[in-house]
Amino acid sequence: MSSAHTLQGFKRDGRIAIVGASLAGLRAAEALRGEGFTGSLTMIGDELGEPYDRPPLSKQVLTGWVPTDGTKLPRRRDIDAQWLLGVPASGLDLATNHVHLADGNEVAFDRVLISTGVRARPWPVEAEASLDGVFVVRTRGDADGLQQALAAGPSRVLIIGAGFTGSEIASICRERDISVTVAELGPAPLVGALGAMIGDVAADMQRAHGVDLRCGVKVTQLEGDAQGRLCRAHFSDGSTVDADVAVVALGGIRNTDWLQDSGLAVGVWGIACDSGCRAFDLNGLVTDDVFVAGDVARCPHPVYEYRFISLEHWANAVEQADIAAHNMVNAQADRWPHLAIPAFWSIQFGVNIKSVGVPTFADEVVVTQGSVPDHRFVAAYGYQGRVTAAVSFNNAKWLDHYRKLIETAAPFPPPCPTPDQPVDAKPVPVDFPGPVLLSQGATVVVTGHDPSERHVTAVRTHR
């Protein structure tokens, strides 16, 4: 599709397939129409029903405030697409440009966008995972089931994994006055994403709200009663907890299984692509007609030494979808790079947590504003003397400033005092545990340089 003539023809009546009909897929479809693509658009998704928003599923939906069917994503324009929902894609044939579906059908395309996202990592023992009362939370159906179980007034809820999802659900349980035990293999909640200092704050918050938080332990067995209902959990330290609901919050698995034979650079951290969202093949060569966006994409970022980064952030899905869509219908010279600085938010135990940058790409962290004991502060992360990330607790309005510091490689620690000066403003080592020590997966992963790397560590420190 090199000549302008061919590109115009493609924009007019080409065929685009989007595999994965959630946030990234829908936003890309809208952006394609916004770019003037008038050809055929096919949306392929394994879930039935219209695309919906996932962040509320571990928040407002679980309090019972928002019904699950109230989370449909707003439509910004009519996308005039053919929707193939309820059947997952099973393969991608790049020799003939076809997507194969699990029901045997196939969809021909000129260009394809892969936005298949992530699924919840299930409890590894199938018989225990199928006990009544054992949940994961990724889909609308999952959240509906858990909401009903919480509304039924369980005697105790066990959360396995204290990442963002697990911590948010623990917070909802306390809000609903339900006893809750949180089990985390690492030394503290959120530690895999934000490091030891913030992990300690998160642990304080959980305990102050009456969470029975147990760190450094592994759940070894989920025990059911005669009726197949969860009744007890066994821990690696020999202790047990009686609980009738368990939430398995062990992070996600990227939905790339269907691409194993595609010849693309596929690994546990997703599909490697360039910063213009074009997928790499196994040899590390960039493809022309295969694009990737959202949680399943793994993309090099210039600010982070061009290392490949995998992000499970709402804003990343939106921004990357726009970039992918633009580049799918524009010539090489007009292509855009995806250079947005990552950002995410969480709400738990009455605290708004927000982050910019990549906190796992850091060696030191310093509190720059506010007060840690009061759970209102900003902490900046630094890597070899420059700012690479910041995290705020109930101080989100300052983060634009830190985004700018990250973009301009400003010196770390940031030098000048602010009116809301913390008592102790000395940098400390950021201290991320290795991936083996985390029960939940990290939501931001720096995965090194190799586009087809299959076995990588979560954080690589270059010194």
Place this chain on the structure above:
Amino acid sequence: MSETSTLHRILDYSARADPYPLYAELRKTPVALQEDGSYVISTYREITDILHNPHLSSDVRNLSRPTPAAERRDTPSFINIDPPEHDRLRRLAMRHFGPPCTPGLVTGMQPQLTEIVSSLIDDFANTQLVDIVDDFAYPFPVTVICHLLGVPRDDEPRFHQWVNAIIDSLDYDPKTDPPEKLNLGAQATDDLHQYLGGLLEPRHDRPGDDLLSRLANDDGPDGRMTDEEIISTANLLLIAGHETTVNLITNGMLTLLRHPHVLQRLRDEPDLIVRLVEELLRYEPPVHIVPWRAAYSDITIADTVIPKGSQIMLMLASGSRDPDRFDDPDRFDPDRQDNQHLGFGSGIHLCFGGPLARLETQIALSELVRRLDRPRLVTDPPPYRPSPVLRGPIHLHIEQS
């Protein structure tokens, strides 16, 4: 022409009707050092950057040379202080005004706002000559803010004078203005505080629905404001509720009368009002200038180092007309996309009453356009209030059939 004189020409009354060409001149130097050592920032990105910069202070005590017009009270309102105190006071006030504690308050006022608007329009519906300011845009928000705070509407003539004197003293310039202007402002500040104190006193231990009663009897997780803090907060909200929305509504009517095709569109598509008010907040905002902020430590912005203690003036209305941020910025376009204007500021001091001002203006303009019969401007430009900071017509005479 030096930048200093550009700013002085903007502050001069002769520029009130149309300061926008001067803003364009000012934007040639995004961060402009003035003769007196202060800095004027006039471009969109530099303004939003500095409003999110934690080294920018709103506390007069951080100026190396305090401004004469700066608030002298021991307990400034939260607009003039920094975190953590700012955050605590604003949170305590927001508990009774918006989410998360009082999410439905503003939306719930809709019927009442519509009723006030309808009754004001009833009064001049059959009159040929109408002053949009005196007959409508002033009494409407004043009635609303009085009701919300628990200030008797009948006292309006008293505090109206005080508020005017305070607003006049905001842009006091020792070189050109008589000292009385400042003294009158100071006296009015004292009088208004005393007046609000008198309203607060009987509300202790008497729970009620108005904001003064709620603040006086609050028992939230942050505790209760002191009486001085309540008075400062009420003072701020009374002045802000008084002197800003009136300009937004009046500027809105003026802009619609200058753009008859948009006025006609609004008649045909009432839903246009939401985007139209946003565009108005960009195109003819009620607050043009944040007259002063202070550099708490050295601030680098657009390659300029602003030294610690410097006074910084932010030209919000200029930022909202910056062609580097908004396409064709001098065009009034209610269909504008990505319209992140500076009409309510940005950052932690983002307008507290913004949601109410939006709704008031949406209802006010919708009803005016629906009910006025072929309205025409009598004079264009209309006469303006003195202030370059809170800018708007002092009268807006229109004729209807």
